[in-house]
Amino acid sequence: xxxxxxxxxxxxxKRISDAKAAxxxxxxxxxxxxxxxxxxxxxxxxxxxxxxxFAIGWGLDSLFGTKPILMVVFGLLGFAAGIKLVMDEAxxxxxxxxxx
Amino acid sequence: MASSSEGEMxxxxxxxFQIFDxxxxxxxxxxxxxxxxxxxxxIFAAAIALFLIGSRGRAIVPSRLQSLAEVIYDxxxxxxxxxxxxxGLRYFPYIFTLFVxxxxxxxxxxxxxxxxxxxxxxxxxxxxxxxxxxxxxxxFWKHGLHFLSFFVPQDAPLVLKPVLAVIEVIxxxxxxxSHSVRLGANMIAGHAILKVFAAFATSAAVYGLSGMTxxxxxxxxxxxxxxxxxxxxxxxxxxxxxxxxxxIYLNDALHMH
Numbered sequence: 001x002x003x004x005x006x007x008x009x010x011x012x013x014k015r016i017s018d019a020k021a022a023x024x025x026x027x028x029x030x031x032x033x034x035x036x037x038x039x040x041x042x043x044x045x046x047x048x049x050x051x052x053x054f055a056i057g058w059g060l061d062s063l064f065g066t067k068p069i070l071m072v073v074f075g076l077l078g079f080a081a082g083i084k085l086v087m088d089e090a091x092x093x094x095x096x097x098x099x100x
Numbered sequence: 101m102a103s104s105s106e107g108e109m110x111x112x113x114x115x116x117f118q119i120f121d122x123x124x125x126x127x128x129x130x131x132x133x134x135x136x137x138x139x140x141x142x143i144f145a146a147a148i149a150l151f152l153i154g155s156r157g158r159a160i161v162p163s164r165l166q167s168l169a170e171v172i173y174d175x176x177x178x179x180x181x182x183x184x185x186x187x188g189l190r191y192f193p194y195i196f197t198l199f200v201x202x203x204x205x206x207x208x209x210x211x212x213x214x215x216x217x218x219x220x221x222x223x224x225x226x227x228x229x230x231x232x233x234x235x236x237x238x239x240f241w242k243h244g245l246h247f248l249s250f251f252v253p254q255d256a257p258l259v260l261k262p263v264l265a266v267i268e269v270i271x272x273x274x275x276x277x278s279h280s281v282r283l284g285a286n287m288i289a290g291h292a293i294l295k296v297f298a299a300f301a302t303s304a305a306v307y308g309l310s311g312m313t314x315x316x317x318x319x320x321x322x323x324x325x326x327x328x329x330x331x332x333x334x335x336x337x338x339x340x341x342x343x344x345x346x347x348i349y350l351n352d353a354l355h356m357h
Binding site: 041 | 263266267268270271273274275277278281282285337338340341344345348
């Protein structure tokens with residue numbers, strides 16, 4: 001196969017795929033929905049994480065009678081857990097952006 | 101909803117979330133058939149109708165109903181494969197069922213005077229808990245006790261490992277909580293706001309037609325149109341978020357890190 005024939009066949013392939021893409025019906029974009037999902041996820045995880053941590057601390061405190069200490073400790077741990085969930089989501093967003 | 105007999109306006113946006121017995125009552129206790137149960141039956145009927153009637157034709161050029169059913173099916177299937185891989189497709193029926201149920205619950209709840217099943221944390225909590233239990237069981241079933249190493253970050257220094265493990269465990273338990281609160285709170289907030297605006301819209305009827313009340317009524321009706329459109333979007337996006345998170349959790353259980 002000569003050089004010119006090869007380029008013309010690849011050109012033809014490109015034209016075919018372009019024409020196919022033009023015919024393809026517009027699909028609901030999953031990317032947009034996923035971005036929305038990410039934001040919605042991040043906002044709540046931190047709040048719930050902190051509240052959940054405080055709740056655990058509260059429960060353990062009333063169990064052991066160490067009123068404010070464990071509440072503070074687990075509140076902070078819960079906050080850290082919230083941050084961790086947000087970081088996970090951010091990592092996922094990064095991977096998605098790299099894939100596209 | 102908006103007015104009492106004295107012409108005084110009472111805005112009670114929470115009233116719409118009340119659960120009452122349709123029949124059964126005292127005798128059946130918690131087994132009685134409530135408005136929530138009725139709407140769940142309607143949701144199932146509508147979902148089954150869409151997919152049974154939609155797929156009845158099996159046409160190559162689909163009818164409107166068939167293409168709607170196909171679009172939903174393809175959309176969720178593609179999402180599951182993207183997030184959890186080919187292995188995750190085994191659990192596609194469960195995820196698809198979740199999506200259809202939540203989407204129908206959210207959308208049917210937008211019909212005036214209907215009841216939004218997903219506005220109750222008892223419902224969203226139960227959905228999130230089943231996901232939590234299922235995913236955890238899959239994790240232990242696939243990996244055995246090795247699944248516990250999911251909670252220990254591999255590349256952390258030894259001193260930090262216990263603290264990080266506690267954080268990971270807390271994060272694991274936070275997931276079903278935020279999973280259910282996100283859906284329930286979004287539904288409550290959206291419907292309550294719609295109801296507040298709807299109550300303002302009747303102010304002209306309650307206080308008589310002066311320029312001011314007519315303006316308030318007109319503005320709130322005008323505001324409700326985009327709000328309703330937004331709620332329509334939120335209804336579908338929340339259903340999607342619920343299942344994409346389910347799939348993410350499933351992926352964590354299947355492939356761990």
